[in-house]
Amino acid sequence: MPIDSPQPLTVPRFVAAKSRRERLAMLTAYDFLSAALLDSAGVDSILVGDTLGMVVQGRSTTLPVTLDEIIYHAEIVARAVRRALVVVDLPFLTYQVSREQAIANAGRILKETNAAAVKLEGGVNQAATIEALTRADIPVMAHVGLKPQSVRKLGSMSRIQRDEEQLIADAKAAEEAGAFSIVLEMVSRPIAARITAELSIPTIGIGSGPECDGQVLVSSDMLGLTEGFEPKFLKRYANLAEMIRTAASEYVADVKGGTYPAAEHSHQ
Ligand code: KIV
Numbered sequence: 001m002p003i004d005s006p007q008p009l010t011v012p013r014f015v016a017a018k019s020r021r022e023r024l025a026m027l028t029a030y031d032f033l034s035a036a037l038l039d040s041a042g043v044d045s046i047l048v049g050d051t052l053g054m055v056v057q058g059r060s061t062t063l064p065v066t067l068d069e070i071i072y073h074a075e076i077v078a079r080a081v082r083r084a085l086v087v088v089d090l091p092f093l094t095y096q097v098s099r100e101q102a103i104a105n106a107g108r109i110l111k112e113t114n115a116a117a118v119k120l121e122g123g124v125n126q127a128a129t130i131e132a133l134t135r136a137d138i139p140v141m142a143h144v145g146l147k148p149q150s151v152r153k154l155g156s157m158s159r160i161q162r163d164e165e166q167l168i169a170d171a172k173a174a175e176e177a178g179a180f181s182i183v184l185e186m187v188s189r190p191i192a193a194r195i196t197a198e199l200s201i202p203t204i205g206i207g208s209g210p211e212c213d214g215q216v217l218v219s220s221d222m223l224g225l226t227e228g229f230e231p232k233f234l235k236r237y238a239n240l241a242e243m244i245r246t247a248a249s250e251y252v253a254d255v256k257g258g259t260y261p262a263a264e265h266s267h268q
Helices: 011-019 032-040 067-080 099-112 124-135 148-154 164-177 189-198 240-257
Strands: 024-028 045-048 085-089 117-121 140-145 181-185 203-206 214-217
Touching (some): 067 085, 124 140, 181 189
Parallel strands (some): 045 085, 085 117, 117 140, 140 181, 181 203, 203 214
């Protein structure tokens, strides 16, 4: 079944898109209305990312997001979605402590939300966990390259990852451990192209060039809601921040000037 069929997308159909050379479009969502809109626009996969920490909670990193918080948002998003594959981030320290804890926490996500899969950051260092989750029938999307949960170790969040041997080893380890797909974040274009050619699972790029099998962006970035964030890879498809500010200031002026509500907005 082609990827653009209206049938709900499953993990096997998502994976099969690669052999059909059909590109995959993924965006983040954290609430019901946005998820329903993105789904009806034909987005193939919706990520309930731990960028929730920044976008919804106004924090400076993803680290404080808890399992309960992501489950709360994932349940809402999955309830809104009819077709897209819903993938949910495993927050920092919900899968690194032990494999048993990773299975229990990822299992809670699948049991308490209607999501299809989880995502975790890591390649070689998380291969045993990816394998344990996959053996427990929990589909895993891996995430290599820039790993925002490693921000304390890295010190910076914007560097392009160019360690070719490490990146290829990470991507291959994730695939061999059973990951059904892999996010490549801020990987240099030639390395992302090589990984995409060498893996049989779909690669989903963010800041990693056009050769990836799919792309993911944080919705609030591509919709122009987040201001002052201008990485080279980001294309803004709308300027919602400006639209909201203009609409709200017109409303303020109308209320203060007595022009809203007008007669047509009032019950006689
Ligand atoms: O948490 C998130 O939104 C992500 C994307 C940036 C890929 O991991």
